[in-house]
Every structure is written in C-alpha cells, then in structure tokens.
Amino acid sequence: MPKSIEDGYRVQAEVHRLLATELGPLAGYKIGCTSEVMQKYLAIPHPCAGGVHARGVHQSGVVLDPADFVRVGVECEIAVRLGEDLAGAAAPFTSDSVAGRIECYLPAIEIVDDRYVQWETLGAPTLIADDFFAAGIVLGRPVARSAIADLIDVQGRALINGQERGQGTAADVLGHPHNALAWLANHLASQGTGLRAGEIVMTGSLVKTVWLDPGDQATMDFSLLGSVQVSFA
Helix, strand or coil, rough: CCCCHHHHHHHHHHHHHHHHHCCCEEEEEEEEEHHHHHHHHCCCCCCEEEEEEEEHHCCCCECCCCCHCCEEEEEEEEEEECCCEEHHCCCCHHHHHHHCCEEEEEEEEEEEEECCCHHHHHHHHHHCCCCCCEEEEEEECCCEECCCCCCHHHHEEEEEECCCEEEEEECCCCCHHHHHHHHHHHHHHCCCCCEEECCEEEEECCCCCEEECCEEEEEEEEECCCEEEEECC
C-alpha cells in the first residue's frame, strides 16, 4: 500500500497506463473532495485527482448494468471542457487564468464504485492509487462559457427516482469550480504534465455521494445548465 500522497499518484499513473488497454486513453480528469460535505464524509481535508478513461464517458440517458459495479454511487457535478491547453510555463494557474481556457460547462454525474471492504480505513494514498472511486461519468448538453455570467450562481440537486436526495451550489466547490480547475492544473504541472484542449474535467460533487440499488434512476438538475440522467437496470 502506498504510504504517501506522492506514492499514491505514482501508483495511479501506472494504473492509468494499464487500464488504457481496456478502457481507452484518458479523456480527462476528476477531482474529489472539493466541497466541505465531501471532505467531511471522506475525512480527507484536501482535493484529490483521478483519471477519466474514454470508454467511461457516457451521454445523458444511458442505461448501465448494475452488475458491472461492486456498490455503485452517483455524485452531482459541474464538468468543464477545455478549449485550450493548461500546461507548461503558464503555471502556477489561478481561477482567473483558467477561466478563459474553458470552452463550455456541462451538467454531469460522476459514477463512483465502492470497491473496498471498508474504505474509511484506507486513507488518501490508497484511494488516490485506485483513482478515488472512479467508475465513469455521464455528461449532459454543453453550455458555452460565454452564456453563463458567473458559474457561482449555479445550484444543483440530486434526484433519485424523482426524490431529492441532496442539493448544493457551485460555491461549495472550493469557493468556485474554477478554483478546482486551477488546483488540478497546478497538480498536473507539478508532475510534469498538464491538461489539453478537448479534455473534460469533473470539478467535484456539490452533494454527498448517493449510493444506489439496482433499478434506480439518477437525475442531476442544475439551474442555468440543465439536467443529466443515468439509470441502472
């Protein structure tokens, strides 16, 4: 087991290399623990990054087989798609410097999988090594960055089978989702890599993870951005 955060990311990089054979190359990244509710839930007081492989990217309305997961859950997230690279000499990045590189925002669901006997005892290095619960993403229709005056005004709700199970705002994500994007860009720069145009970044959940049962339908509904849906049947 990795003993440090740095070791966790070194293992994660090898996991990405191995998984690419089955799941395709990385299509982007996810950021965990960017909201107070998730930091308290996981008892990890800082953001953590993971990868999103190409074959794990789904479109709204997809029906997935619950048998493909150990214990599937969903999270309510705002995703961004980059129009320009965030890499190299431009670091360190700030909320302001990353904003202009964003092409669009997307209402999104992160699919997470509890693959552990008792995740509460593992700690951040091991969870990072295993891509921090990552099991895929579901994306809604893109909304041009220019169409949203300030993303901080966005509110999100998690609906399971039509019943609200949580709500939050974009401000819950490190004060602003652009802050989360800047954190990820700086993290990757410290590892000698970076974000590329066209990649998707999941900025972190507005609500506590909702664990599902077979047959459940999850809808994440966002003001200004629209909604996104996935079913497990």
